[in-house]
Amino acid sequence: MGMRSEDYHNLLDNSEVYRREPYMKAFSIVDRYLECFSKYYHLGLEVGEKIKDFIPSRIVYLGIGGSAIAGDFINIITEEVPVIVHRDYMVFRSNPDDLIIAVSYSGDTAEIFPTLLKNLELNRRMIMITSDGRLRKLAEKMNFPSIILEPGIPPRYAFPHTLGALLGLIQSLGIKIETLSGSIVETGKIKENFVPETPTAKNLAKKSASRIVGMLPIVYGYGKAVPIAYRLKCQLNENSKIFSHFCEVPEAFHNDVEILNEKTVLLAPRLSNEPNEIDEVYRALSSFLRENYIELKVPAGNFLSEILSLLILVDYISLYAAILRNVDPLALYVIPKLKDNNRNYQEILKNVDERLGKI
Amino acid sequence: MGMRSEDYHNLLDNSEVYRREPYMKAFSIVDRYLECFSKYYHLGLEVGEKIKDFIPSRIVYLGIGGSAIAGDFINIITEEVPVIVHRDYMVFRSNPDDLIIAVSYSGDTAEIFPTLLKNLELNRRMIMITSDGRLRKLAEKMNFPSIILEPGIPPRYAFPHTLGALLGLIQSLGIKIETLSGSIVETGKIKENFVPETPTAKNLAKKSASRIVGMLPIVYGYGKAVPIAYRLKCQLNENSKIFSHFCEVPEAFHNDVEILNEKTVLLAPRLSNEPNEIDEVYRALSSFLRENYIELKVPAGNFLSEILSLLILVDYISLYAAILRNVDPLALYVIPKLKDNNRNYQEILKNVDERLGKI
Secondary structure (H helix, E strand, O other), X not given: OOOOHHHHHHHHOOHXXXXXXXXXXXXXXXXXXXXXXXXXXXXXXXXXXXXXXXXXXXXXXXXXXXXXXXXXHHHHHOOXXXXXXXXXXXXXXXXXXXXXXXXXXXXXXXXXXXXXXXXXXXXXXXXXXXXXXXXXXXXXXXXXXEEEOOOOOOHHHXXXXXXXXXXXXXXXXXXXXXXXXXXXXXXXXXXXXXOOOOOHHHOHHHHHHHHHOOOEEEXXXXXXXXXXXXXXXXXXXXXXXXXXXXXXXXXXXXOHHHHOOOOEEEEEEOOOOXXXXXXXXXXXXXXXXXXXXXXXXXXXXXXXXXXXXXXXXXXXXXXXXXXXHOOOOOOOOHHHHHHHOOHHHHHHHHHHHHHHHHO | OOOOHHHHHHHHOOHHHHHOOOHHHHHHHHHOHHHHHHHHHHHHHHHHHOOOOOOOOEEEEEOOOHHHHHHHHHHHHOOOOOEEEEOOOOOOOOOOOEEXXXXXXXXXXXXXXXHHXXXXXXXXXEEEEEOOHHHHHHHHHHOOOEEEOOOOOOHHXXXXXXXXXXXXXXXXXXXXXXXXXXXXXXXXXXXHHHOOOOOHHHOHHHHHHHHHOOOEEEEEEOHHHHHHHHHHHHHHHHOOOOOOEEEEOOHHHHOHHHHOOOOEEEEEEOOOOOXXXXXXXXXXXXXXXXHHEXXXXXXXXXXXXHHHHHHHHHHHHHHHHHHHOOOOOOOOOHHHHHHHOOHHHHHHHHHHHHHHHHO
16 A cells, blocks of 8 residues: 655656646746746835835734745844734734835735734835735725735745745845845756756655655754744645644754654754754754654855755645645645634624725 | 543543552642742742842843743733743843843753853843752852752643742732732632542543544644643643644644644633634634634633643643553653753753853
C-alpha cells in the first residue's frame, strides 16, 4: 500500500504531473513569483509618492492570515519605523502620525473593518492593498492611495504581490531597505534549484516534500526567520492540507521538543546571520533527530535575496507535498465553510455596506 | 485493543490510581496550587517592599518555557506597566528606569544569563525568583531582593509559586491589580470540580482528558486567554507527552482551521468578558466540530478567579491525560537530552561561573 521514497521521487520527477490541473495552474502562479514581486514593488513606489511628504511615526498594518504575514516582513526588513500588525476585530487606537495600511486580497476580510471604519472617522492617513470587494470600493470612493492586485488567484498566492507593493511603499516614504535590483537577479538563479525541471536529487524543495508526507511536520524559526517558518506552516496547512505545527526557538527547546518522536519531522528555515547560540540549538536538534531534521538554508549574497529565496522554497515544498498527497493546492474546504457559518462576519460586512452607501 | 470512553471513565474514577506513584506525587503538587500561590504572593509582597521607592517604567522579564508564561500573565492582569517578556539569548537593551525580573526555577537556565550579566554591569534594579543554582548564588552574592522557591519539584509545577510571587511583587510596587482574598476562596471552591474525587460525569477535567487521548489536541486562545491556551499546550506536551498544537484566534480562522478533521480535537479556554465577535468565532467552530470541540469555561465572580480556575483546570487535564496514556507526568526525556547536547549552554554557564568567582 505505502509508497516508498523512491516512488515519491519518480512522481515528482515526472513532467506529466505538472501538465495536469490543478497543479499546472498552481505552479504557473509560483513560477511568476519574482515577476509579480517586481511589478508590485514598482507600483508601490509610485503610489508611495502620493504621500511622500508624510513620514509616519508608526505603521499600523491591518490584515489577517496570508495578508498579515507580509506585514511581519516589513518589521524584519527595516527597523526604521515600527510596524504594528493588528490581526483582530477589536479597534486599534491609532495616533495622528500613524500610517494605516489595510490589506485584504478579497477586499472583504471582516476583521480589518472595525479599525478601518474608526480610522476613517479620525481622518487618518491610509493606504489600501486589495484586488476587489468592499476595500476596493472604499478606496475608490474616498480616493485613498491604493494598490490594486491582479484578480483570480487564491489570496495566499498573492503574497509576493503584497510584499513587493509594501516594500515599494515604504521605500518611497524614505524608509531605508536593502537595494532590490541585485536581489531579484540572484533570487531568480536560486529559484531554478526548486522548479519541477530540477530532479529530486538536486532539489531541496522536492526532497523536503518527500520527507514530510505521512509525517507530522513541525516548523521552528528564530528571529527574522520566524515569519518564514510561520508562512511554511500556513502553506502546508492550506496548500498541502497537512497538519503542521509552528514554534519559536529557543522557547521551543523548553517544552515543545518533548514531543519530538519518530513521527515528527522538523523543518528549520535558517538565515546566515544567526548568532552562534542559535546555531548550537539547531545542531543539538539535528544530532538528536538525524534524518527527521530538515534544514532549509540557501546560499545568497544579501539578506533580501535570502528571505525571498526561502519564501519561494517554502511555496514549492507545499506544492510538491500537495502532489504527493494527491490534494488540490488551490482549493480550500474548511475555511470558507467556517466563514459562511460566522454570523458576525456577515454583520460586520453589512455595516461596511451601510457606511459605503453614505459616502 | 482500543479502550472505550467508558473504560477511560472507570480508570479515572478509580481511587486506587491516585495512590500510585508517580501520579500520587504529581496530584499532591497540583492539590497545593492555591496554597503555594498564596504563600508566595505574601512573600512577593514582602520582597517588593524593599524596592518600593522605585516605580519602574517597564518590567523586563527574563525567563523561558514555564517561567516565561508567568510573565505573560502580568501583562494581562495589569495594564499599568508594560512587561517585556524576553525569551532569548540575545542581550536585551534595558533603560535605567526598567526593573529586571529574572526567573528560573533551577537557577541554571542559560538563556537568561547574557542579558542578566549585561544588566549587572549597568547597575540596573533587579529581582530574582529561583530555587537554586547560579541565579540563587548571584542573588546572594550581590544581595539582590529575591524570592526563593521550594525545592524538589519539576520546574513547570512551580508555576503557581512564581505567579503568586510576581503578583505580590507588582502589588507592593503600587501597581493596581484585583484584590486576591475573595478570588482564592472562590477558586478553591471551583477547584473541587476538577479533583480526582469528583466523578467524570461532573468533572470537566476528566471529561476533557478522555476526549483528547488518541487524538491530535489543538488549543486556540483569544486575547487574555492566550497564555492559558499556551500553558495547556505546554502541559500536554510535558506532562501528558502528547503532541499538542496552539494558535491564536481570530488568526487561526484564516489558515489553521483548514486542517481540522476527525483526528483533531479543539480545546478552547474561554473568558467571560470576550467580545461578541469572538463568541461567534467559537460558535462557528463548535457547530462545525461538534463533539471534537471542548469549551473550557468556568463560572467565576471576577477575572482573577477565572484565570486561576482555568489554570488549575488545565493542569488537571494534563495529569488525567497522563494517566490514560500511562506516562509519567513528572519526568522529561527529550528536553534534558537536548540541553546536555547543547554545547553553548555549557559555555554560557561557564561564563557565569567565572563572573560569580570575581564577585
